[in-house]
Amino acid sequence: MIQSVAFIGLGAMGYRMAAHLPKHFKQVYVWNRNFAKAEQHAAEYPTQAVPLEQAVQADVIFSCLPTSQDVEALITPLTLKAGSIWVDCTSGVPESARKLASLLKTQQVDFLDAPVSGQTIGAENATLTFMVGGNVTAFERALPAMQAMGKLIQHVGESGAGFxxxxxxxxxxxxxxxxxxxxxxxxxxxxxxxxxxxxxxxxxxxxxxxxxxxxxxxxxxxxxxxxxxxxxxxxxxxxxxxxxxxxxxxxxxxxxxxxxxxxxxxxxxxxxxxxxxxxxxxxxxxxxxx
CATH class of the missing domain: 1.10.1040.10 (N-(1-d-carboxylethyl)-l-norvaline Dehydrogenase; domain 2)
Structure with a gap:
């Protein structure tokens, strides 16, 4: 059971995607490098703007950043909760997904590369397509959280396949x-x-x-x-x-x-x-x- 969800990266897509999560989960954390954007989101929707270190203690953590390099720089120094799942919605590099999946495995955390398609209108209407790579069991566990934001959620292969x-x-x-x-x-x-x-x-x-x-x-x-x-x-x-x-x-x-x-x-x-x-x-x- 997913008790808490976090969304990291509140750009044009992420801001709209995260807005759907409180409709399905009681505890939704948001964080953005420009933290004022997270505070704005929390004022507009029933989410909680929290420090990054708190956000990454959620059961399922979504990220949506410009590049895989940004995601790697963010994740590398962090300590996450064992048993959690990191779902990266960045349009990223397959090799980076494999690298991060291996890195997080040492913390007993699963990493899914799960880029989305559907543009901002799809994010607004929760009709995005998720193309997901990574461990299939982790995919099945994180599926309810992705379903809050998407219409078609498809597991397409091992780490890197989604990207x-x-x-x-x-x-x-x-x-x-x-x-x-x-x-x-x-x-x-x-x-x-x-x-x-x-x-x-x-x-x-x-x-x-x-x-x-x-x-x-x-x-x-x-x-x-x-x-x-x-x-x-x-x-x-x-x-x-x-x-x-x-x-x-x-x-x-x-x-x-x-x-x-x-x-x-x-x-x-x-x-x-x-x-x-x-x-x-x-x-x-x-x-x-x-």
Whole structure:
């Protein structure tokens, strides 16, 4: 039985995810590097803003930080409660998951790499997808806590498998993003109405999450709301590319897409949403996709 849950990292995703936990558990701790954010969360929801050392004494500890390096730096000096489970929702590096699983095992603590997909709307509505790697028994024990925030919670393999699935998922999204930028630039160059074309494509075989939500809700309206940073997408395509190298595979589409996303990130004038990668294509073609 899970008596207490903690959530560490109250960014755009974590803040919304942690809000669902008090609906299912009586004792919910929150902590953030900017502690005022944790205090704000506790004022808005029935959570408790506590020091990190207290938060990590919970039965299930969630983390959602920018990188695996951040998670490693956080965990390494800590002493946790034996029998607890650390569930890392960061879009991280598979090798780091294996390293942390081994490290925490010495404290009789299980580590699950459990990145999520569904963007901030999924976090808001508790409809996220969890792709989980690690010990299956620990997965089953932590499942009720993940179910408080997600709709599909899938165990995908041993430590590192969750991070691998997330990296490939984000790489596939990036492939679609680049393809849509090129395709719609071509259509506009030929005088086609992009909104009309989008309606046709979304009822046809060329549709994807990019055409169904990213393009109409972020690009065509020129809103580009910052919910998932382009720099983080660049990090994730890099993880996917590393997986390819480790497997010694030939994947030209993945390699090219990784290079394009890296270029878009380096050319960005300021931190922006992942959808702003399309602006790189606009600068090349002198065509604004609106």
């Amino acid at each position: 691998a699935v997330k990296a490939v998922n984000n790489m596939l999204m990036a492939v679609n993003l680049c393809a849509v930028a090129e395709g719609f630039s071509t259509l506009k160059a030929h005088g086609v109405s992009l909104n009309a074309a989008l309606e046709c494509i979304n009822a046809s075989s060329g549709k994807s999450a990019v055409t169904e939500s990213v393009f109409p809700q972020r690009v065509l309206n020129r809103q580009f709301p910052l919910t998932f940073a382009l720099s983080l997408l660049a990090k994730d395509t890099g993880i996917a590319q590393d997986l390819v190298r480790e497997a010694r595979l030939s994947t030209p589409v993945i390699g090219l897409t990784h290079s394009l996303i890296q270029a878009a990130n380096s050319l960005a004038e300021e931190p922006g949403d992942f959808s702003t990668a399309i602006k790189m294509y606009e600068s090349w073609s002198k065509i604004t996709l609106e």
